Amino acid sequence: MxxxxxxxxxxxxxxxxxxxxxxxxxxxxxxxxxxxxxxxxxxxxxxxxxxxxxxxxxxxxxxxxxxxxxxxxxxxxxxxxxxxxxxxxxxxxxxxxxxxxxxxxQVDPDDLDLLRLRALAGRARSAEGAGRFVEAASAYEEALGLWRGPCGGAAQLGANDHLAFDAVDHECADLAREATRLALRLDRARSVLPVLRRVAEHRPWDEALQSQLLLALSAGGQQAEAIALFHTVRHRLADELGVDPGGEFREAYQQVLRRDTAGSVATGSGGWFT
The missing domain is CATH 1.10.10.10 (Winged helix-like DNA-binding domain superfamily/Winged helix DNA-binding domain)
Known part of the structure; x- marks a missing residue:
């Protein structure tokens, strides 16, 4: 970093x-x-x-x-x-x-990665709101590049109250989703995929984040991995929570299948119920 x-x-x-x-x-x-x-x-x-x-x-x-x-x-x-x-x-x-x-x-964005990330996120959102999409995407990507893992390594430090750390983790996941949404729009999903993949690994129950990862993998040409991810998440939800994927995740999967114009992988998947 x-x-x-x-x-x-x-x-x-x-x-x-x-x-x-x-x-x-x-x-x-x-x-x-x-x-x-x-x-x-x-x-x-x-x-x-x-x-x-x-x-x-x-x-x-x-x-x-x-x-x-x-x-x-x-x-x-x-x-x-x-x-x-x-x-x-x-x-x-x-x-x-x-x-x-x-x-x-007593720190500011020149001293602390968290404050730097927030400053970059603010810059990205302002640029996106003004229609400067490439500038916004670059700021999002720079912000995500600061992320090294769950906030503070709180679990390894034995923190009894993770709320403050969890709030930052949620903030970073939101940022990853925003960055991916814009990256997909600009056809530059590959630029966010490495960090998105790592963030999603630490948030296996975040279906909105997993949906963005699914779409980014597909947009990056990794259809087989995208389809495998869907089934991994679906089985995890069924086995550990006893529920099916929500509508957002199912819709993302349908987009992946529609992207697979060759049809060989999609046909072999048998749909999301298999």
Whole structure:
């Protein structure tokens, strides 16, 4: 991924995937799991204060140990020293600041991938609304290029409350759907397919996203894989939820079959009920 090298912003923070920090393009060792979890939570709420109580709940649930507050303060201090090794004791620092009974990360789109993604998404939507479709598609693709995996690697960090992380994952899935819709319109599905495929792998129950992947595979000439995907999703829904695919997913499949003008693959599929 692109890492910031501006002399004025030596650190680049990443939360669109496992929590990462780079200094001048070199990865920073962020220490133990709970320390990385605190940073991930602060980055997801970039620029907004996060109360110590919320940090405790995400780290330990409703029964934190008696030493929990001191542990949080210690981890925050360690993070500050990682970001600014020469920072004087009790100094506010540039990046991680105390605020309203908690802490906040002072970052902007030049420092954090999540804010950069949002800025690019806003640019893409504005360009698309103005009819500048190629410009919009490029901005969407640049935004999606920032995505490395589920937000913060929350599951691996053992977060007890995934709501903030889940919200970002949902935001990225929405963006992937928007980008794919425009890419299909412009006949440039191949440009979004690699990231779309990876996002969809992490959201197997998102039929709207799976529908877009189905159409992108077909538009990219991968008919057999598109048809196989349909049957994989259909069997997953039947086996694990006891339901059939919804209308959007079935319609996407019909579009795939109509695209297969040769008819050999479509005929062999036997329709969606097989």
């Amino acid at each position: 692109s890492v910031n090298h501006d002399d004025e912003t030596p650190l680049w923070f990443g939360v669109l995937g496992p929590v990462r920090v780079w200094r001048w393009g070199v990865p920073v060792d962020l220490g133990p799991r709970q320390q990385r979890l605190i940073l991930g939570l602060l980055l997801v709420n970039a620029g907004q204060p996060v109360g110590v109580g919320e940090i405790l709940e995400v780290m330990w649930g409703r029964q934190p140990p008696q030493s929990a507050v001191n542990v949080v303060h210690r981890y925050v201090g360690a993070l500050r020293r990682l970001f600014e090794p020469g920072l004087a004791a009790r100094s506010a620092g540039r990046w991680l600041r105390g605020d309203a009974g908690g802490y906040r990360m």
